[in-house]
Amino acid sequence: MGSLAIPPLARLARLLNSWGVHPEGRKQLTADTSIARVPLPARLVLPLSQHIGAPARPIVEAGQRVLRNQLIAEAQGAISAPIHAPTSGTILGIAEVPVPHASGLPGPAILLEPDGLDEALPSEEIDPFSLSGEDISRRVAEAGIVGMGGATFPAAVKLSLGQKTRIPTLILNGGECEPYLTCDDRLMRDRADQVIDGALIILHAIGGSEALIGVENNKPEAIAALQSAAADTPTVKVVAVPSRYPMGSEKQLIEWITGREIPAGGRPADIGVMVQNVGTAAAIHRAIRYGEPLTSRIVTVSGGAVRTPRNVEVRVGTPLSALLDFCGGLKAEAARYVMGGPMMGMSVSSLEIPVIKGSGGLLALLADEVGSQGADDASAGPCIRCASCVGACPIGLMPLDMAALIKGGELAASVDIGLKDCIGCGTCSYVCPSKIPLVHYFNHAKGELAAQDRARMKQDAIKQLADARTARMEQEAREKAEAAARRKAEREKAKAEAAAKKAAAEASTSPANASEESPA
Amino acid sequence: MNVISSPHAHGARSVGRVMLLVMLALVPATLAGFWRFGWPAVYLWLITILSCLVAEAFATRIRGIDTGRALFDGSAVLTGWLLAMSLPPWAPWWIGALGGAFAIVVTKHLFGGLGQNLFNPAMAARVMLLISFPVEMTQWLLPTPDALPGAMDALAITFGAGVPDAMSSASLLGHVKSEATKGILLDQSLIGHFSAGGFGLGERQGSLGETSALLLLGGGLFLVFQRIIGLRIPLAFLAGVALPAAIASTAAPSHYLGPLAHLLSGGVILAAFFIATDYVTSPSTPLGQWIFGLGCGLLTWIIRTWGAYPEGIAFAVMLMNATAPLIDQYTRPRIFGRGRDGRALNPAQSR
Numbered sequence: 001m002g003s004l005a006i007p008p009l010a011r012l013a014r015l016l017n018s019w020g021v022h023p024e025g026r027k028q029l030t031a032d033t034s035i036a037r038v039p040l041p042a043r044l045v046l047p048l049s050q051h052i053g054a055p056a057r058p059i060v061e062a063g064q065r066v067l068r069n070q071l072i073a074e075a076q077g078a079i080s081a082p083i084h085a086p087t088s089g090t091i092l093g094i095a096e097v098p099v100p101h102a103s104g105l106p107g108p109a110i111l112l113e114p115d116g117l118d119e120a121l122p123s124e125e126i127d128p129f130s131l132s133g134e135d136i137s138r139r140v141a142e143a144g145i146v147g148m149g150g151a152t153f154p155a156a157v158k159l160s161l162g163q164k165t166r167i168p169t170l171i172l173n174g175g176e177c178e179p180y181l182t183c184d185d186r187l188m189r190d191r192a193d194q195v196i197d198g199a200l201i202i203l204h205a206i207g208g209s210e211a212l213i214g215v216e217n218n219k220p221e222a223i224a225a226l227q228s229a230a231a232d233t234p235t236v237k238v239v240a241v242p243s244r245y246p247m248g249s250e251k252q253l254i255e256w257i258t259g260r261e262i263p264a265g266g267r268p269a270d271i272g273v274m275v276q277n278v279g280t281a282a283a284i285h286r287a288i289r290y291g292e293p294l295t296s297r298i299v300t301v302s303g304g305a306v307r308t309p310r311n312v313e314v315r316v317g318t319p320l321s322a323l324l325d326f327c328g329g330l331k332a333e334a335a336r337y338v339m340g341g342p343m344m345g346m347s348v349s350s351l352e353i354p355v356i357k358g359s360g361g362l363l364a365l366l367a368d369e370v371g372s373q374g375a376d377d378a379s380a381g382p383c384i385r386c387a388s389c390v391g392a393c394p395i396g397l398m399p400l401d402m403a404a405l406i407k408g409g410e411l412a413a414s415v416d417i418g419l420k421d422c423i424g425c426g427t428c429s430y431v432c433p434s435k436i437p438l439v440h441y442f443n444h445a446k447g448e449l450a451a452q453d454r455a456r457m458k459q460d461a462i463k464q465l466a467d468a469r470t471a472r473m474e475q476e477a478r479e480k481a482e483a484a485a486r487r488k489a490e491r492e493k494a495k496a497e498a499a500a501k502k503a504a505a506e507a508s509t510s511p512a513n514a515s516e517e518s519p520a
Numbered sequence: 521m522n523v524i525s526s527p528h529a530h531g532a533r534s535v536g537r538v539m540l541l542v543m544l545a546l547v548p549a550t551l552a553g554f555w556r557f558g559w560p561a562v563y564l565w566l567i568t569i570l571s572c573l574v575a576e577a578f579a580t581r582i583r584g585i586d587t588g589r590a591l592f593d594g595s596a597v598l599t600g601w602l603l604a605m606s607l608p609p610w611a612p613w614w615i616g617a618l619g620g621a622f623a624i625v626v627t628k629h630l631f632g633g634l635g636q637n638l639f640n641p642a643m644a645a646r647v648m649l650l651i652s653f654p655v656e657m658t659q660w661l662l663p664t665p666d667a668l669p670g671a672m673d674a675l676a677i678t679f680g681a682g683v684p685d686a687m688s689s690a691s692l693l694g695h696v697k698s699e700a701t702k703g704i705l706l707d708q709s710l711i712g713h714f715s716a717g718g719f720g721l722g723e724r725q726g727s728l729g730e731t732s733a734l735l736l737l738g739g740g741l742f743l744v745f746q747r748i749i750g751l752r753i754p755l756a757f758l759a760g761v762a763l764p765a766a767i768a769s770t771a772a773p774s775h776y777l778g779p780l781a782h783l784l785s786g787g788v789i790l791a792a793f794f795i796a797t798d799y800v801t802s803p804s805t806p807l808g809q810w811i812f813g814l815g816c817g818l819l820t821w822i823i824r825t826w827g828a829y830p831e832g833i834a835f836a837v838m839l840m841n842a843t844a845p846l847i848d849q850y851t852r853p854r855i856f857g858r859g860r861d862g863r864a865l866n867p868a869q870s871r
Contacts, residue, residue: 021531023531024529251856251857261865263857263858263864263865263866263867264855264856264857264864264865266857266864266867270867336524336528338526342526342527342528343526343527343528343529344526345526345528346526347525347528363528365528369528369529370528370530371528371530381634382633382636383635384535384538384595384634384635384799385635385799385800385804386799387799387803387804387805388533390804390806390853391806394856395855395856396853396856397853398804398805398848398852398853400804401804401848421855421856421857424526426526426527429526429530430527431531431533433531433533433534433538434535435534439525440525
């Protein structure tokens with residue numbers, strides 16, 4: 001870390017500022033289990049939304065046979081990712097099934113029945129460094145790679161951003177600060193060379209000059225493995241960072257390693273940094289070198305209720321129940337099932353939900369592991385203003401005040417004091433002695449605000465349409481009136497002319513002639 | 521199974537646990553107070569706590585709040601305990617009973633209950649008692665562990681007679697103040713009245729739990745070590761008292777008490793670690809806590825030096841309580857990625 005220039009004042013501030021928490025790690029449950037492969041289940045469920053952005057569009061139909069790595073749904077829109085068949089088999093159809101989503105509502109998915117042959121499309125090996133940056137981005141996009149740390153942002157979108165703006169620094173996120181999760185730890189230990197190669201490929205694609213791999217110092221084996229794998233690559237450095245939740249948050253990791261802050265509302269690229277998860281780097285390595293799309297990932301299956309907690313490599317689309325079965329099932333009744341880590345993961349209501357590209361963990365937690373915090377006020381006590389949440393917030397917010405405003409219905413005021421800066425890390429809820437579900441309030445309020453924005457946009461659109469209609473009607477009325485006036489004027493003119501003619505004629509002809517000329 | 525919001529883990533802290541640890545930290549100084557002032561102090565402590573519990577039950581019942589939960593969160597017991605610590609050790613029973621009821625009903629529940637009160641309940645009750653019953657609230661006792669009444673005689677003191685005149689005397693701050701009004705300079709009035717060692721150990725006149733400065737300091741540091749309280753408010757409080765005292769006593773030693781005499785007199789240590797650090801009535805922001813502590817200390821010194829009352833802590837704390845919401849509003853921490861003014865950082869600058 002000596003080579004990284006952090007101003008002395010920032011260093012001092014770092015010592016005084018003690019944001020974050022040290023939740024009980026519980027990583028020892030799985031940290032020393034090597035990665036095992038889960039056998040193919042009877043049916044794979046491939047949700048069309050496995051990434052942030054528009055869902056993918058299926059291009060297969062029921063009864064069709066597909067091969068492993070074959071494209072079955074294509075990206076739709078700018079921030080989207082295609083989906084590939086994780087094995088060979090028959091497409092059963094597309095159905096609404098339970099999928100991993102915070103709403104708990106079902107979503108569309110492609111159902112695939114494996115034939116057990118696991119036949120793959122032919123592929124070829126490529127030297128990544130012979131490709132241009134654009135080629136690498138395109139291939140990463142075609143491989144359907146999304147951020148594997150859980151954010152599921154399409155990796156190629158970031159890469160192509162790197163070709164537009166100057167991004168000298170790549171940071172690989174190996175923080176893995178969530179308790180229980182060890183999938184990145186295992187990946188870094190067991191496949192360090194893939195991570196390093198992925199880093200070099202990304203650097204090549206964005207024309208960056210250095211890659212820093214940030215790993216929490218509670219993973220000495222991972223740090224050692226990466227260091228030895230990177231021994232011959234001077235552009236890649238491994239940086240040990242303190243084990244403090246949420247160090248794995250992009251903002252905190254960048255700040256810790258480089259001393260730079262992402263401006264509010266900005267992106268890492270704004271300060272010349274790109275962050276990718278270590279798992280994403282390994283997936284990019286495989287996609288570029290061997291043309292393998294993202295169809296499997298490492299998942300930590302853990303929690304006090306699991307008989308044999310371990311890390312598994314599993315095909316995307318495998319139901320959670322199959323993972324649990326592979327790990328010996330339950331040894332005690334689980335109070336809660338969580339997809340991801342306990343701090344930011346999602347509580348799931350069905351074990352038929354499949355593993356998707358961003359799923360790093362399946363936790364079956366006992367009641368005493370969960371704590372008594374619920375999503376409502378029933379278990380929460382009154383806020384005693386202890387300010388634990390203020391001290392722990394990594395963003396410098398005052399969660400207690402934000403929650404009080406939200407409870408009082410003053411959403412705009414809560415935005416004024418930072419609601420939209422909240423990263424939803426859950427630290428405040430974790431430390432709250434009154435067990436107030438603070439993050440729940442914030443997420444709810446953010447959702448409410450988004451809905452209000454949408455409603456406002458919709459209203460604006462309706463108003464615009466209405467205004468346009470009124471304008472059109474007025475225009476038409478005006479045109480009609482003008483036309484009528486014109487016709488009237490013409491008529492009058494004609495009449496006047498006729499009258500003038502008549503008068504002239506009358507003046508020149510006899511009345512008898514005139515009566516003959518105009519028969520009654 | 522139902523869908524529940526993250527996080528799916530919780531720290532070990534709970535309100536009850538926090539209150540329990542604070543009480544634990546108070547135990548040594550309380551026992552020292554019992555030892556020095558005898559059975560009347562024990563009775564007063566019991567009466568005050570009981571009064572707070574009864575008042576809490578009464579208030580929660582009327583307000584339709586879960587009474588059982590409120591009684592067991594420990595906050596009412598702690599209020600009573602802290603109030604007892606700040607009362608004259610041989611105060612009559614009705615002082616404790618009235619003070620406890622006032623603290624809970626008026627200061628706490630009329631303001632909205634746990635977490636909503638603007639003023640520290642124990643301090644508000646002490647101030648109410650002091651201005652309503654100045655005689656009973658300023659009867660200080662020479663600490664004489666070997667000449668204390670027995671448990672039965674003590675009942676008579678607590679429930680009737682009060683402090684025998686022969687045993688009562690002024691505290692150091694009161695003594696110095698009254699001597700000064702007679703034109704007697706500090707050099708003279710301090711003779712035989714102050715020794716840092718004796719004061720540190722609690723050999724002085726004062727409230728039930730405020731005299732054993734060293735035991736209170738130990739309890740306070742225990743709370744800091746347990747991360748129940750931070751160091752900002754106590755340090756700022758002590759500095760707020762000691763700095764002006766040091767400056768003034770250096771400039772005019774015969775008119776102003778020195779910093780050590782100030783720190784070891786009255787309830788400075790008790791207030792710095794146990795009263796001013798009250799979560800509800802102190803600021804939540806780091807900078808605000810420095811300002812608050814400094815303000816408490818400074819006001820204490822000012823009131824002691826120029827005010828009508830020899831001891832100013834309760835007034836100082838309450839005055840600062842009133843400013844805490846304002847302090848919070850103007851000392852919000854800087855939000856990540858934003859400047860102090862709340863505007864987003866300029867990327868070029870943070871690059």
